[in-house]
Amino acid sequence: MGKAVEILNAEEVAEGAPDDRTSGIPSSHLTVDHTLSIPEMKPHVVELCKDLFKKWSNLDDSHFSVETLSGGITNLLLKVSVREENGETVNLTVRLYGPNTDYVIDRERELQAIQYLSAAGFGAKLFGVFKNGMVQSFIHARTLAPSDMRKPKLAAEIAKKLHEFHQVEIPGPKEPQLWNEIIKFFRKASTLQFDDSESQRKYVTVSFEEVHNEITELKELTGHLNAPVVFAHNDLLCGNLMHNEDEGKLYFIDFEYGSYNYRGFDIGNHFNEYAGYECDYSLYPTKTEQYHFFRYYLKPHQPNEVSEEDLEALYVETNTYMLASHLCWGLWGLIQAKISPIDFDYLGYFFWRYTEYKKQKEKCFTTAKAYLAKSKGIFH
Known part of the structure; x- marks a missing residue:
């Protein structure tokens, strides 16, 4: 990788005005x-x-x-x-x-x-x-598989790396983009028309009024959590994690969806990706596995010194924003079903994500409200 840097010596760069967005x-x-x-x-x-x-x-x-x-x-x-x-x-x-x-x-x-x-x-x-x-x-490393992410040693490394990632400051507005993105996806997803009759038949079974109500309700609940805002990866699936076993180096790649966002969304979204493209949500990390991750995220060098209070707070934050991850990527899937030529069941992907959202909603809402009642006197 070091050798490749030499290709960018100033006198060897292509002629012509560079793109303003990329500073030379x-x-x-x-x-x-x-x-x-x-x-x-x-x-x-x-x-x-x-x-x-x-x-x-x-x-x-x-x-x-x-x-x-x-x-x-x-x-x-x-x-x-x-x-x-x-x-x-x-x-x-x-x-x-x-x-x-x-x-x-x-x-x-x-x-x-x-x-x-x-x-x-x-x-x-x-x-x-x-x-x-x-x-x-070129990164000399292998792309992780979903099963890799739950291995305790790698999970700790991912958590430490994510802690570092969330410290990076990117110039520009710092407002969290989650709900802007979800509403943007909602507007695009709710006005589609499919040429294929079978796809159209499945699409019209979606109640966008219901989805909108879920967005509104979840946005209100998460607003009480006061989650820290960081520059988030927002798409930390196994395909965007690479590991060089020989050197013990972990890499995050592909920042297409990166933006300022809520910390809990980035972590909850990562946990959802334990399920892989097959959306096997039985693989979602247990509370014990999550606490292991949180310890290395919150105090990378002193994981055993994280308090129970901090673990519980991040657990509630993460698993409430995990629901937003399902809504966000489910709506994204509907849009991809219309515009992408890639052979993947994007329509099915929406239903897998939305079904899991509804399956987990009551438990996550109850946990979050109980926590807020205890810690902030809200939802008594």
């Missing part, structure tokens, strides 16, 4: 069609690299190799290896945005955040941007 990071107006096969895609990726990085402009195409790293349910990641004239190889990650993702993702906010998070030691370094993606440093 090289930019290109080229696009790469994500639907192409890797052999078909390679010449376009090579052209992009030569356009972005001047020092490679005269290299023969045989000096470049391209392979797929992963294909999630939003983006496509490619590993590009470049054999330089001196025989050394530079590895890069090229991330192609999923089609239509700008409909739900604020790319300007993401690009700004990446630079500050990278400077603080999070994620991959940003080397270049292009019309439908970005080029970043």
Whole structure:
């Protein structure tokens, strides 16, 4: 990874005015069609690299190799290896945005955040941007699986890393974005029309009046918790966690949905992701597992000194905002069902998330109200 940093020497950067959003990071107006096969895609990726990085402009195409790293349910990641004239190889990650993702993702906010998070030691370094993606440093690590996240040692490492992440300050407004995002998703999700009759039949069974009432009720309840506002990842699923076992290093990647938000939402959303894409919520962490996580989050170097009061407070906060995670990503799923060409049951995803929301609501509301009655004299 250190070698790759050299490609950004000032005199070697591509000519042309950089994107204002990325403070001198090289930019290109080229696009790469994500639907192409890797052999078909390679010449376009090579052209992009030569356009972005001047020092490679005269290299023969045989000096470049391209392979797929992963294909999630939003983006496509490619590993590009470049054999330089001196025989050394530079590895890069090229991330192609999923089609239509700008409909739900604020790319300007993401690009700004990446630079500050990278400077603080999070994620991959940003080397270049292009019309439908970005080029970043290559991370030598494996992507976690859902089962990894609940392993006590890794859970502690994730908690400590998240504590550090939440200390990073990103310039700009600090208002929490949770309810703005949920309402934005609600408005878009509630006005869809599907060409496919079966999808439309399922879609019209959604009671958006009921969903709106749930949003209103949950927003009111969480407002009493006074949860700290931090710069949150908001999408800390296993696919956005990478681990290098040999070096003992953990990485957070992909800050597409990052924003200032409530601490409890980021943690509760992470716990929901223990269920994986299959949404097996029997895997949601137990209270004992959550307390283990909280100790390392609240006092990374003195986990056994966290008070019971602080553990209980964060438990209530997390498991109330966990409900908001279901509403947020459920509505997101409806939008994706309409706009995404990726083969994933996004409509089903909404129903899995909303069903789990309704299943957990009474318990979480009761716990939160009892806590607020005891600690703040609210909901007696």
